[in-house]
Amino acid sequence: MCFKAKRLFGLALGPVLMLLSAVALAAGGEVSQVNMTPGVTEVGKEIYNLHMLILWICVVIGVGVFGVMFYSIYAHRKSKGHEPATFHESTKVEIAWTVIPFFILIGMAFPATSTLLKIYDNDDAEMDVLVTGYQWKWKYEYLNEQGENVSFFSNLRTSQSEIYNVEDKGEHYLLEVDEPLVLPADTKVRFLVTANDVIHSWWVPELAVKKDAVPGFINEAWTRTAQEGVFRGQCAELCGKDHGFMPIVVNVVSEDEYAQWLDTKQAEAAQIKELMAQTFSMDELMERGKAVYERNCLACHGGGGEGGVGTAIAGSAIATGALPGHLEIGVNGVPGTAMQAFGGQLNDVDMAAVITYQRNAFGNNMGDMVQPIDVFNFKKG
Amino acid sequence: MGDHHHGPAKGITRWLFTTNHKDIGTMYLWFSFAMFILGGAFAMIIRAELFQPGMQLVEPAFFNQMTTLHGLVMVFGAIMPSFVGLANWMIPLMIGAPDMALPRMNNWSFWILPPTFLMLASTLFMEGGAPAFGWTFYAPLSTTYAPPSVTLFIFSVHVLGLSSIMGSINIIATVMNMRAPGMTYMKMPLFVWTWLITAFLLVAVMPVLAGAVTMMLMDIHFGTSFFSAAGGGDPVLFQHIFWFFGHPEVYIIILPAFGVVSQIIPAFSRKPLFGYDSMVYATAAIAFLSFIVWAHHMYTVGMPVAGELFFMYATMLIAVPTGVKVFNWISTMWRGSLTFETPMLFSIGFLILFTIGGFTGLMLSIAPADFQYHDSYFVVAHFHYVMVAGAVFSMTAAIYYWLPKWCGRMYNEAMGKTHFWISFVGFNLAFFPQHFVGLAGMPRRIPDYALQFADFNMMSSIGAFIYGASQILFLYNVIATIVSGKPTSDEKVWDGAEGLEWTVATPAPYHTFETPPRIDPAHAHS
Numbered sequence: 001m002c003f004k005a006k007r008l009f010g011l012a013l014g015p016v017l018m019l020l021s022a023v024a025l026a027a028g029g030e031v032s033q034v035n036m037t038p039g040v041t042e043v044g045k046e047i048y049n050l051h052m053l054i055l056w057i058c059v060v061i062g063v064g065v066f067g068v069m070f071y072s073i074y075a076h077r078k079s080k081g082h083e084p085a086t087f088h089e090s091t092k093v094e095i096a097w098t099v100i101p102f103f104i105l106i107g108m109a110f111p112a113t114s115t116l117l118k119i120y121d122n123d124d125a126e127m128d129v130l131v132t133g134y135q136w137k138w139k140y141e142y143l144n145e146q147g148e149n150v151s152f153f154s155n156l157r158t159s160q161s162e163i164y165n166v167e168d169k170g171e172h173y174l175l176e177v178d179e180p181l182v183l184p185a186d187t188k189v190r191f192l193v194t195a196n197d198v199i200h201s202w203w204v205p206e207l208a209v210k211k212d213a214v215p216g217f218i219n220e221a222w223t224r225t226a227q228e229g230v231f232r233g234q235c236a237e238l239c240g241k242d243h244g245f246m247p248i249v250v251n252v253v254s255e256d257e258y259a260q261w262l263d264t265k266q267a268e269a270a271q272i273k274e275l276m277a278q279t280f281s282m283d284e285l286m287e288r289g290k291a292v293y294e295r296n297c298l299a300c301h302g303g304g305g306e307g308g309v310g311t312a313i314a315g316s317a318i319a320t321g322a323l324p325g326h327l328e329i330g331v332n333g334v335p336g337t338a339m340q341a342f343g344g345q346l347n348d349v350d351m352a353a354v355i356t357y358q359r360n361a362f363g364n365n366m367g368d369m370v371q372p373i374d375v376f377n378f379k380k381g
Numbered sequence: 382m383g384d385h386h387h388g389p390a391k392g393i394t395r396w397l398f399t400t401n402h403k404d405i406g407t408m409y410l411w412f413s414f415a416m417f418i419l420g421g422a423f424a425m426i427i428r429a430e431l432f433q434p435g436m437q438l439v440e441p442a443f444f445n446q447m448t449t450l451h452g453l454v455m456v457f458g459a460i461m462p463s464f465v466g467l468a469n470w471m472i473p474l475m476i477g478a479p480d481m482a483l484p485r486m487n488n489w490s491f492w493i494l495p496p497t498f499l500m501l502a503s504t505l506f507m508e509g510g511a512p513a514f515g516w517t518f519y520a521p522l523s524t525t526y527a528p529p530s531v532t533l534f535i536f537s538v539h540v541l542g543l544s545s546i547m548g549s550i551n552i553i554a555t556v557m558n559m560r561a562p563g564m565t566y567m568k569m570p571l572f573v574w575t576w577l578i579t580a581f582l583l584v585a586v587m588p589v590l591a592g593a594v595t596m597m598l599m600d601i602h603f604g605t606s607f608f609s610a611a612g613g614g615d616p617v618l619f620q621h622i623f624w625f626f627g628h629p630e631v632y633i634i635i636l637p638a639f640g641v642v643s644q645i646i647p648a649f650s651r652k653p654l655f656g657y658d659s660m661v662y663a664t665a666a667i668a669f670l671s672f673i674v675w676a677h678h679m680y681t682v683g684m685p686v687a688g689e690l691f692f693m694y695a696t697m698l699i700a701v702p703t704g705v706k707v708f709n710w711i712s713t714m715w716r717g718s719l720t721f722e723t724p725m726l727f728s729i730g731f732l733i734l735f736t737i738g739g740f741t742g743l744m745l746s747i748a749p750a751d752f753q754y755h756d757s758y759f760v761v762a763h764f765h766y767v768m769v770a771g772a773v774f775s776m777t778a779a780i781y782y783w784l785p786k787w788c789g790r791m792y793n794e795a796m797g798k799t800h801f802w803i804s805f806v807g808f809n810l811a812f813f814p815q816h817f818v819g820l821a822g823m824p825r826r827i828p829d830y831a832l833q834f835a836d837f838n839m840m841s842s843i844g845a846f847i848y849g850a851s852q853i854l855f856l857y858n859v860i861a862t863i864v865s866g867k868p869t870s871d872e873k874v875w876d877g878a879e880g881l882e883w884t885v886a887t888p889a890p891y892h893t894f895e896t897p898p899r900i901d902p903a904h905a906h907s
Contacts, residue, residue: 198525199521
């Protein structure tokens with residue numbers, strides 16, 4: 001009997017050790033993060049402390065509860081000849097284990113409530129950024145009282161060949177974008193979060209912000225950090241095929257750098273306006289169009305225009321049909337489907353280029369060209 | 382009941398036309414096991430894809446179909462029908478009834494299930510693929526942006542709801558009307574109590590789910606805009622309706638599991654359950670609270686702060702009755718005379734792992750912290766601790782516990798224990814590291830991940846494969862028992878077991894309790 005008990009204990013110990021050594025191995029090889037980040041904001045640190053407080057309360061209760069259980073498993077076994085007691089029901093004990101947890105919960109509720117109220121305090125923001133979730137990218141718009149709004153899309157920068165294991169994966173694999181959100185340090189920034197198609201969720205753990213982006217609603221969140229740096233996050237709400245491929249990168253810089261960056265962005269916007277008046281050659285349009293296609297169309301329509309979530313473009317009736325029909329789909333999308341209206345997402349130069357590209361690539365060879373002015377005129381009607 | 386003592390019909394018609402609660406229970410159990418294997422196969426594909434960073438085996442669109450079908454099949458095809466099967470087998474035996482109250486409806490509520498899941502699985506081969514919007518199917522991803530197969534999905538959900546409601550009505554009617562004379566409510570075994578409360582929950586919330594999918598159907602095909610902001614609707618409304626069903630749903634899954642464990646722990650502790658009355662009240666309290674906490678699944682959706690506070694406080698309260706249950710089980714073991722046969726091992730496994738799932742549940746209830754936990758792998762770890770280590774472990778315990786009574790043969794104990802240890806290790810290896818990657822910032826439902834999550838994901842995949850493989854041992858053990866297990870004719874297979882089911886012959890005859898048993902008024906509940 002004694003032998004049996006020992007064997008059972010050995011059986012129990014083995015897996016526990018195995019699990020621990022596996023954890024140690026994983027933690028030893030490279031530093032794998034195992035806990036929530038305190039982040040770089042005051043609210044983030046408060047959330048972290050709250051998380052640790054509840055965790056430790058759970059650990060203490062767990063040690064007590066499991067301690068009693070394991071002692072019982074060890075001492076009160078039949079193989080040791082333990083005779084069963086017959087006690088049951090004890091009003092005193094039962095009241096105690098109902099009331100004591102209740103008070104522990106009240107103790108947890110106080111710090112939780114105070115942190116929650118801070119998260120919800122959106123007042124006195126010094127600047128507003130409109131964050132819009134698209135399938136599968138983010139759009140950032142700096143709402144500016146003086147001068148024009150600056151707005152741009154932020155797409156995944158990791159290449160398909162990294163994702164499909166052709167090339168080695170870079171350091172920030174899947175957590176890098178072509179244009180990060182740039183924010184000034186030490187400024188209370190209010191995010192107005194919404195979506196264009198399905199529900200997304202804007203999450204940057206180090207800024208302690210997670211807010212669902214719901215089409216038709218504008219949610220509010222805020223952050224303030226003194227620390228400059230690059231902070232990375234991801235979409236947290238399942239939003240379709242490429243949900244795992246729409247990261248968020250926030251670049252927090254000094255106020256001077258921020259002002260400089262804002263100037264550059266405004267100059268770029270002015271440059272695009274100039275380009276819109278120009279006429280491009282076929283080669284120029286095809287080159288620009290290919291880049292635009294890969295950023296915006298490829299996810300659904302495939303690298304060779306063969307289709308996927310979206311319809312095929314190679315040999316399609318639209319891309320090989322009359323030009324206005326093609327522009328209509330590109331600019332206004334197809335309501336009620338996943339084909340978005342790109343008229344508001346692409347500037348006229350990019351729209352002209354991508355339409356030209358679709359009509360001439362993938363063996364479509366239509367031979368016709370679209371100039372920015374054509375797009376402009378089409379939009380005007 | 383015209384001619385007594387006739388046996389089952391022969392051939393396939395026995396199963397097609399049966400109204401016998403034991404036959405129907407058996408079919409439910411086999412069907413749910415088949416679904417468990419199917420849902421498990423989907424999980425294996427998910428874990429194989431996540432074994433390493435980079436896209437490995439499947440495309441992102443197919444990955445989403447896998448996560449969706451895995452959730453739907455496990456919840457609606459494996460766990461729920463398995464407990465309905467157990468209820469069919471055990472409730473009449475436990476309350477001294479000859480059969481379920483509504484035996485013909487019983488047949489129907491089972492037989493509509495297999496075609497429904499066939500239909501749901503067939504969507505994998507449709508153009509546009511199977512549903513790919515998660516088992517929570519949030520609009521508008523599941524309406525405007527859904528593949529055409531969503532309509533079949535909606536029809537499936539309707540039929541599943543129909544089956545669940547019929548099953549529940551049957552259980553309520555049986556428990557209320559067919560208890561043996563002298564078996565008062567407060568003498569019923571806890572498994573019967575937990576199922577009675579579960580059945581009421583099902584009848585209350587399944588129509589809500591039906592409402593949600595009907596609104597989806599209208600949005601997709603009939604031009605309404607319940608969930609489309611562009612037409613004046615509200616996508617968040619969908620989440621409120623879904624979770625008003627969905628939160629009670631998770632208790633629908635776990636309450637019968639509580640019942641099972643409350644039968645098994647006293648049996649192998651050779652000591653009565655510590656606080657029967659408080660267990661009944663705690664179950665009822667959990668059921669009540671389940672209706673007023675749904676929005677804790679939606680802390681980041683943009684609710685007003687007053688709403689957040691209400692749902693946070695209400696959710697935290699659930700810890701109280703849940704704690705009462707855990708304390709009760711442990712007090713039952715305290716100073717008992719414990720042995721560790723396979724059903725007891727799985728029950729203790731349940732107790733430890735469910736408690737861990739309860740702790741992470743308490744952490745998740747804290748709204749401000751949930752802003753970091755929400756939709757991360759921390760949530761995935763949490764609900765697998767309560768769903769797998771909770772519901773599935775207790776179901777496995779139940780099979781080992783009652784199988785000898787059902788078929789009159791003993792299972793192989795060494796193989797059963799091996800099954801437990803492999804399951805226990807595999808499960809923890811699969812899901813414990815998911816707490817870490819979740820806290821470190823890995824969102825759920827992604828087919829590929831950043832490099833810092835690689836180690837733990839590989840561990841998790843290895844654990845999942847081990848846990849999956851252990852189920853083959855389980856299947857083998859069960860079949861070997863039925864075919865060639867050591868025969869036993871002891872009425873009481875386990876020396877510490879209590880209850881009416883242990884007073885009938887072993888194996889349980891086709892018809893039992895044709896005359897109701899006498900319940901000794903002095904004898905307490907089992």
